């Protein structure tokens with residue numbers, strides 16, 4: 001089957017429905033057990049999104065646990081020396097994040113009285129919070145509809161629907177229209193967890209197709225390895 005161009009992406013009702021139904025069931029049966037997913041304090045989920053930037057989730061777990069134990073609130077961060085925050089997140093590298101976390105805590109405390117905005121525009125004014133982190137915070141931790149796209153999700157969509165992807169694909173309007181079409185209004189949290197976990201754990205660079213829940217209709221699996 002020939003490769004298609006992004007502007008030709010118009011999955012049939014059946015294919016889109018199959019994709020959604022299968023991955024929603026899969027994530028229900030295979031919930032990712034990460035501590036920030038059950039965090040009781042919303043501020044901690046925002047911290048997790050900063051720690052997860054360019055870092056594997058498994059690496060973040062022990063640092064996150066130590067961090068929220070030492071810093072239960074924005075105020076605790078504001079009064080802490082920057083050097084202490086740097087020391088805790090040092091195992092993750094990217095030590096500039098310590099300064100961003102301190103700026104974030106100060107902004108929340110001073111400008112928002114400790115409350116976290118619940119809309120994209122407000123979130124993206126916060127230090128250290130870009131489009132992805134804002135969408136993750138809204139959808140994964142507040143069940144509000146937001147399109148979540150990272151490199152793993154781009155690869156998953158590209159393989160399943162049969163399109164070549166590259167670093168700029170996530171800025172492609174046709175690709176974002178596809179993400180918009182697929183992302184449900186209800187169950188957005190579960191859907192985004194599903195594409196996140198499936199892209200990261202199953203549709204890896206070396207994909208685990210034999211155990212993938214959507215292999216039956218996957219373009220890559222059924223029509224040859226045209227995608228990278």
Ligand code: SF4
Pocket residue numbers: 156159160202203204207208209212213214215218219220221
């Ligand atoms: S069948 Fe393979 S290539 Fe297709 S979505 Fe699943 S893991 Fe990815």
